[in-house]
Amino acid sequence: xxxxxxQFKKNATALTADLRHRALIRTALKKYEVVRDDKVSRFxxxxxxxxxxxxxxxxxVNHLDTHLxxxxxxxxxxxxxxxxxxxxxxxxxxxxxxxxxxxxxSIIKSKVMTGEEIHLNDALEKAGFEVVESDLxxxxxxxxxxxPYHFVFPAMHLTRGEISDLFSKELGTAPTDSPExxxxxxxxxxxxxxxxxxxxxxxxxxxxxxxxxxxITENEGNARLTCALPKVHIALMGIEKILPKLEDLALxxxxxxxxxxxQVMTGYNTMYGGPRQPGEADGPEAFHVVLLxxxxxxLLADAEQRDALHCIRCGGCLNVCPIYKNIGxxxxxxxxxxxxxxxxxPHLRGLQQWKHLSFAxxxxxxxxxxxxxxxxxxxxxxxxxRNAIAQKPVWWEKPLxxxxxxxxxxxxxxxxxxxxxxxxxxxxxxxxxxGIDPVRAWTRSRELPKVAPQTxxxxxxxxx
Amino acid sequence: xxxxxxxxxxxxxxGRIREALSLPAPIPGAxxxxxxxxxxxxxxxxxxxxxxxxxxxxxxxxxxLFRTNATELKADFLLLDSQEELVAxxxxxxxxxxxxxxxxxxxxxxxxxxxxxxLPMVRTDNxxxxxxxxxxxxxxSACDALIAQTGxxxxxxxxxxxxxxxxxxxxxxxxxxxxxxxxDLPSAFALLKTKYASxxxxxxxxxTGPSRTGDIERILVLGAHGPKKLTILCV
Ligand code: SF4
Numbered sequence: 001x002x003x004x005x006x007q008f009k010k011n012a013t014a015l016t017a018d019l020r021h022r023a024l025i026r027t028a029l030k031k032y033e034v035v036r037d038d039k040v041s042r043f044x045x046x047x048x049x050x051x052x053x054x055x056x057x058x059x060x061v062n063h064l065d066t067h068l069x070x071x072x073x074x075x076x077x078x079x080x081x082x083x084x085x086x087x088x089x090x091x092x093x094x095x096x097x098x099x100x101x102x103x104x105x106s107i108i109k110s111k112v113m114t115g116e117e118i119h120l121n122d123a124l125e126k127a128g129f130e131v132v133e134s135d136l137x138x139x140x141x142x143x144x145x146x147x148p149y150h151f152v153f154p155a156m157h158l159t160r161g162e163i164s165d166l167f168s169k170e171l172g173t174a175p176t177d178s179p180e181x182x183x184x185x186x187x188x189x190x191x192x193x194x195x196x197x198x199x200x201x202x203x204x205x206x207x208x209x210x211x212x213x214x215x216i217t218e219n220e221g222n223a224r225l226t227c228a229l230p231k232v233h234i235a236l237m238g239i240e241k242i243l244p245k246l247e248d249l250a251l252x253x254x255x256x257x258x259x260x261x262x263q264v265m266t267g268y269n270t271m272y273g274g275p276r277q278p279g280e281a282d283g284p285e286a287f288h289v290v291l292l293x294x295x296x297x298x299l300l301a302d303a304e305q306r307d308a309l310h311c312i313r314c315g316g317c318l319n320v321c322p323i324y325k326n327i328g329x330x331x332x333x334x335x336x337x338x339x340x341x342x343x344x345x346p347h348l349r350g351l352q353q354w355k356h357l358s359f360a361x362x363x364x365x366x367x368x369x370x371x372x373x374x375x376x377x378x379x380x381x382x383x384x385x386r387n388a389i390a391q392k393p394v395w396w397e398k399p400l401x402x403x404x405x406x407x408x409x410x411x412x413x414x415x416x417x418x419x420x421x422x423x424x425x426x427x428x429x430x431x432x433x434x435g436i437d438p439v440r441a442w443t444r445s446r447e448l449p450k451v452a453p454q455t456x457x458x459x460x461x462x463x464x
Numbered sequence: 465x466x467x468x469x470x471x472x473x474x475x476x477x478x479g480r481i482r483e484a485l486s487l488p489a490p491i492p493g494a495x496x497x498x499x500x501x502x503x504x505x506x507x508x509x510x511x512x513x514x515x516x517x518x519x520x521x522x523x524x525x526x527x528x529l530f531r532t533n534a535t536e537l538k539a540d541f542l543l544l545d546s547q548e549e550l551v552a553x554x555x556x557x558x559x560x561x562x563x564x565x566x567x568x569x570x571x572x573x574x575x576x577x578x579x580x581x582x583l584p585m586v587r588t589d590n591x592x593x594x595x596x597x598x599x600x601x602x603x604x605s606a607c608d609a610l611i612a613q614t615g616x617x618x619x620x621x622x623x624x625x626x627x628x629x630x631x632x633x634x635x636x637x638x639x640x641x642x643x644x645x646x647x648d649l650p651s652a653f654a655l656l657k658t659k660y661a662s663x664x665x666x667x668x669x670x671x672t673g674p675s676r677t678g679d680i681e682r683i684l685v686l687g688a689h690g691p692k693k694l695t696i697l698c699v
Contacts, residue, residue, distance in 0.1 A: 221690020
């Protein structure tokens with residue numbers, strides 16, 4: 001087993017037995033499906049909306065080269081600098097380069113999942129900069145030196161008590177059990193940061209090829225402030241975030257809101273098409289867009305699973321996943337959790353190291369059914385299992401099936417086996433769930449089914 | 465060392481993309497059984513209005529829908545009969561909330577209304593100090609449109625006094641005209657395309673309700689970073 005796999009197994013085993021943790025996830029997600037279904041029902045035709053969204057994304061991803069060229073050209077035409085990064089190291093280097101060139105020191109960040117993917121905060125801190133996350137959930141997990149627990153709700157695993165303790169310890173504030181007061185504490189601290197920060201870093205939910213804009217979806221207004229006050233705005237964006245036309249957003253903005261959090265529209269949906277333009281009151285002097293590949297082209301090359309690049313990161317598949325709901329977000333050990341994480345992580349970070357995530361599924365298909373852009377998530381998990389085995393066959397599988405075939409083809413041997421099983425099960429309780437129990441993997445958490453006192457063949461013979 | 469590493473990476477990425485795309489992908493949604501409507505490549509956008517939430521055709525229906533959406537979002541929406549009523553309403557809110565300083569920009573709707581308040585003003589038109597705006601009690605701005613379908617206010621850096629005015633002060637008051645009410649999101653994008661044909665503003669934003677967060681135990685709190693209150697006054 002690879003280190004990532006054994007870590008996952010350890011985490012999952014511990015967390016499924018942690019009832020407090022499970023109760024927390026349940027509370028956090030219990031209303032999700034109800035509010036989402038209410039908003040879905042307001043659509044005249046949600047299923048057709050999904051199909052259209054899938055088609056638009058299909059077009060975007062299957063003509064990615066032309067769309068990206070158009071996107072970059074339109075951005076550059078209005079004074080934006082576009083950078084291309086093949087991997088995480090290049091992206092970090094580009095961003096650090098921009099900051100150093102400006103002789104800047106303090107950075108405010110709104111939520112950037114691609115930033116988590118390339119470990120941007122670590123790199124910025126190592127380079128000597130001060131980085132502050134401004135999304136409330138991200139700010140909380142940053143203070144805890146933790147990774148986000150869910151890519152839409154980063155601090156979903158914490159109670160107000162824990163957050164209050166954290167703020168008391170890190171910020172010296174008085175304890176409180178009111179989410180409102182806790183939010184206001186963060187508001188006060190961060191207000192000052194927006195005003196004093198030299199650089200604002202954001203992600204991008206969509207990149208509009210036709211007009212050369214990025215679109216950011218958020219509820220808090222932190223991205224709006226991050227992109228308004230600092231002198232420089234840097235946006236880090238995965239190359240797959242492209243949409244061909246501006247009006248495509250008319251479909252994607254409400255769908256993202258509905259599928260992600262059961263909202264009609266997210267609080268702020270903002271398109272940025274350049275730095276401050278002549279005649280405008282404010283805005284950054286410079287706007288940089290960093291396009292990140294980081295193995296997305298590898299996923300693109302897998303035609304069968306290419307639709308995983310349609311993902312708009314709504315988080316819907318996490319919210320309905322029975323595995324996510326029991327083990328939570330940190331167990332995966334990956335930037336992108338849940339079903340979509342299990343599909344794309346093996347492509348982004350290596351199939352053999354991350355193939356175990358394809359088994360972190362009950363294959364119930366709830367994710368596929370929920371996905372607003374119709375990604376065939378659970379079938380992709382099966383395909384990854386197949387691909388992993390094809391790439392690196394398991395040596396004992398073939399002899400095992402040969403032995404079984406031999407057994408099934410020899411009636412005498414087969415009935416002897418059944419008899420032995422019947423005798424064996426009498427003594428099994430003596431070793432059940434100990435180190436020498438041959439079926440321990442099963443009996444650890446379940447009862448072994450009983451062998452019937454008489455097989456069908458034996459019964460058939462007595463009947464004659 | 466390559467002469468221009470930046471150009472090189474661009475070509476590398478595009479090259480990998482082109483190579484990857486030499487294999488065609490299955491048609492979208494194929495695995496879900498028959499698509500719910502015929503797949504018409506690149507024509508998907510044409511049908512968007514038919515899938516989105518329904519909006520009535522009359523002004524009354526649309527204003528009622530906008531009001532319902534705004535109420536659900538905890539925004540205040542008032543339909544007023546005249547410019548005088550709007551000024552009176554604004555003075556009433558100013559008195560009730562004890563405003564001491566106002567941030568705004570120049571526009572035919574905001575000019576008279578803000579002047580009538582008789583309060584110190586920060587105008588964004590010719591640049592401003594961020595701290596100065598931060599200390600304002602309210603940001604008063606115009607907008608491009610009100611969208612009935614979602615209860616959203618459409619603003620841009622050109623129409624609404626820049627980027628920060630609508631998010632930095634703790635209360636955002638939007639002044640709009642009845643004619644600015646539009647039905648749905650597709651019409652909002654159509655409007656943007658015609659209105660800004662000669663060049664888009666650097667920021668376009670759909671504001672849907674006051675700033676909000678659910679990051680602590682998924683409990684709704686208003687005013688996470690942006691305004692705690694959003695008031696829309698329409699004449
Ligand atoms: S795979 Fe689909 S459901 Fe999951 S996050 Fe992406 S878009 Fe949402």
